Amino acid sequence: MITIDREKCIGCGECVDVCVFGSISMKDNHPIISDDCRLCGSCAKVCQYNAIEIKREKKKKVTDWRGILIFGEQRDGVILEVVYELLGKGRKLADSINEPLLCVILGKFVAEINKLALYGADEIHYFEDVKLESFNCEIYSNIISNFIKKIKPSIFLIGATSIGRELGPRVAAKLKTGLTADCTGLEVNKEGLLVQTRPAFGGNIMASIICPNSRPQMATVRPKVMKKLEAKEREGKLFNHVVNSELIDSSIKILGEIKFNGQCDINNAEIIVSGGLGVGKKEGFDLLEKLALELNGVIAASRPAVDAGWADPNIQVGMSGKVVQPHLYVACGISGAVQHRVGMETSDVIVAINKDERAPIFDIADFGIVADLYDFIPKFIQNLKNSKAQI
Amino acid sequence: MNIIVCLKQVPDADEVKTDPETGRIVREGIKGTVNPFDMFILEEALRLKEQFGGKITLLSMGPKDAIHTLYYGLAVGADEGYLLSDSKFAGSDTLATSYALSCAIKTLGLYDLIMCGIKTTDGDTGQVGANLAELLDIPSVYYVNRILSYQNDFIKVERFLEDRSQILEVHLPCLISIIKGANVPRMPTLEGKIEAEGKQLKILNAFEVNAIEKYCGIEGSPTRVIEIFLPEKRKKGVILKGCREQNITKLIQFLKNKKISIFGMCS
Numbered sequence A: 001m002i003t004i005d006r007e008k009c010i011g012c013g014e015c016v017d018v019c020v021f022g023s024i025s026m027k028d029n030h031p032i033i034s035d036d037c038r039l040c041g042s043c044a045k046v047c048q049y050n051a052i053e054i055k056r057e058k059k060k061k062v063t064d065w066r067g068i069l070i071f072g073e074q075r076d077g078v079i080l081e082v083v084y085e086l087l088g089k090g091r092k093l094a095d096s097i098n099e100p101l102l103c104v105i106l107g108k109f110v111a112e113i114n115k116l117a118l119y120g121a122d123e124i125h126y127f128e129d130v131k132l133e134s135f136n137c138e139i140y141s142n143i144i145s146n147f148i149k150k151i152k153p154s155i156f157l158i159g160a161t162s163i164g165r166e167l168g169p170r171v172a173a174k175l176k177t178g179l180t181a182d183c184t185g186l187e188v189n190k191e192g193l194l195v196q197t198r199p200a201f202g203g204n205i206m207a208s209i210i211c212p213n214s215r216p217q218m219a220t221v222r223p224k225v226m227k228k229l230e231a232k233e234r235e236g237k238l239f240n241h242v243v244n245s246e247l248i249d250s251s252i253k254i255l256g257e258i259k260f261n262g263q264c265d266i267n268n269a270e271i272i273v274s275g276g277l278g279v280g281k282k283e284g285f286d287l288l289e290k291l292a293l294e295l296n297g298v299i300a301a302s303r304p305a306v307d308a309g310w311a312d313p314n315i316q317v318g319m320s321g322k323v324v325q326p327h328l329y330v331a332c333g334i335s336g337a338v339q340h341r342v343g344m345e346t347s348d349v350i351v352a353i354n355k356d357e358r359a360p361i362f363d364i365a366d367f368g369i370v371a372d373l374y375d376f377i378p379k380f381i382q383n384l385k386n387s388k389a390q391i
Numbered sequence B: 001m002n003i004i005v006c007l008k009q010v011p012d013a014d015e016v017k018t019d020p021e022t023g024r025i026v027r028e029g030i031k032g033t034v035n036p037f038d039m040f041i042l043e044e045a046l047r048l049k050e051q052f053g054g055k056i057t058l059l060s061m062g063p064k065d066a067i068h069t070l071y072y073g074l075a076v077g078a079d080e081g082y083l084l085s086d087s088k089f090a091g092s093d094t095l096a097t098s099y100a101l102s103c104a105i106k107t108l109g110l111y112d113l114i115m116c117g118i119k120t121t122d123g124d125t126g127q128v129g130a131n132l133a134e135l136l137d138i139p140s141v142y143y144v145n146r147i148l149s150y151q152n153d154f155i156k157v158e159r160f161l162e163d164r165s166q167i168l169e170v171h172l173p174c175l176i177s178i179i180k181g182a183n184v185p186r187m188p189t190l191e192g193k194i195e196a197e198g199k200q201l202k203i204l205n206a207f208e209v210n211a212i213e214k215y216c217g218i219e220g221s222p223t224r225v226i227e228i229f230l231p232e233k234r235k236k237g238v239i240l241k242g243c244r245e246q247n248i249t250k251l252i253q254f255l256k257n258k259k260i261s262i263f264g265m266c267s
Ligand SMILES: Cc1cc2nc3c(=O)[nH]c(=O)nc-3n(C[C@H](O)[C@H](O)[C@H](O)COP(=O)(O)OP(=O)(O)OC[C@H]3O[C@@H](n4cnc5c(N)ncnc54)[C@H](O)[C@@H]3O)c2cc1C
Pocket: A275, A276, A277, A278, A279, A280, A301, A302, A303, A304, A305, A316, A317, A318, A319, A320, A321, A322, A332, A333, A334, A335, A336, A337, A338, A339, A340, A343, A353, A354, A355, A356, A359, A371, A372, A373, A374, B012, B013, B014, B036
């Protein structure tokens, strides 16, 4: 609950300015808090007169939950990179609080299960069954939540893949606990709580979030946000679990699965060549495709380029498309509207090619070329070919 | 087929501005709009209704003016709408939101299918759908691209995961989300807008949907925001003009310095 002490308040209005949610307005020289207040405490902090008080109900402390658990997502028996990345982060967190790092993995014929130890896991909990070969959200969430209730980890981290995004909220709801999506930062604070930082409101602000009274503290993290450790000989215990037959009963039947051959999803791509309205025509994307091929990357597009039918909706980057975080993002004929930027701004390196030197994309590009993309790209491709030939 | 479509009102993205000094979202005068990702579930629901008959019920939780979002849905062809609005729901995180929606759905009666968007442009979590399905104890399938068939309490769907598609048969009732590109959402017509005026549109409070207070709003939200700050801004980089040979050489050198392998790989 948030209360304003009208005696102490002098009506300076500092609190109105500091509220990022816009939940405070002034009436009769006193602040009024609207219903959408999130109790973040920014206003109480800024008030020099201590006129704002936030009371939070003290709930009983949760103490008997220990350890950090990572979801070991596999596909066709191959463990995903994001699992090693989470193990890297998990290892650091685990060491800082002196708790074990665990990994739970569901599947059939998972080949490199021992690699999980090399990248940091103290314990590997393996559920093996043919019914676990492909992802079935019902079955996976049943087994995992059951397992969590038994071993009681304090933290549970999941890669924000298509599978993780569906599994996470399902498990969280079963356990009646919180889940923070797409965290970019994870730290344990002095009270031993996991502080989860994520972009909010389309990346305009960052929010730090905690889950004080329920366990486990759950978060999803996008691929490539965390860094994996160097592989090292480490003792990791493998536990083989028997799958309880009741838990693999499901109202979902997997009739078939088709792998997309060779094609790399933009979420996982290291290098992306992206085209916008400036590409001007569908055939223009053939040129981008050539550049992508030369750079060994994949193509993506802005929304208007997708809407024009030049590119597949699956490869749209931005607020109403996908958020990508490649090593290199080459923006061709893209103006850099905020709705596009939120989808690519966290790329390691941004290169922009645009003929308008005032295009906002140049405000965030590490390297910008003011030129017509139809002049520039063919030359760029030729130069890339030449410089490769020299190696 | 009776379908419940969960629509959320989000700030119109064209207009979201932040005060560069304070990072505060400037909300004055900003209109709400239907979450762009919810357009695809709405369209898919309309197509199912055209094919199999039945009823489309819209459900939204939010402030009173979120009613405009429901009007939009009614104008394109949904049959009725309910807005969950109560100060008790204020400050809900995804679990508390799903709880409120689940209470409403339980009071609304029988349904075959629930649809949620893959994510919202403001909350941007994509969690409400699966949260909700779990609270209702029904199966969920995210990222559906096509509904292949509907027969005797089963639907067959194709859904996309990054590197593959799955064909699933699911027992109804169930919850699905639909990806962008699965369909092209229609626009409301003038006729539709006039018809919408005559359709049932009701505001419900927490009491009317039997929501227990301690599971609602801030109290029912396990997560809590403790700090808000501005993200680090990217620095402006090098900008070169024209296609001269030396510019290209500089770019390639730059990429090499940044350790970008031009033989990069796709992992
Ligand atoms: C709710 C909502 C959601 C949205 N979601 C997204 C989203 O997810 N993704 C997204 O991208 N957008 C999104 N948008 C749209 C966004 O606001 C912009 O309209 C869009 O990003 C602009 O796309 P663009 O840069 O390709 O086109 P433009 O803004 O038209 O820019 C084209 C650029 O190409 C340059 N150019 C033209 N010809 C050439 C040439 N021959 N060589 C080099 N440069 C050239 C021009 O100088 C210009 O800067 C959304 C908008 C709304 C309202």
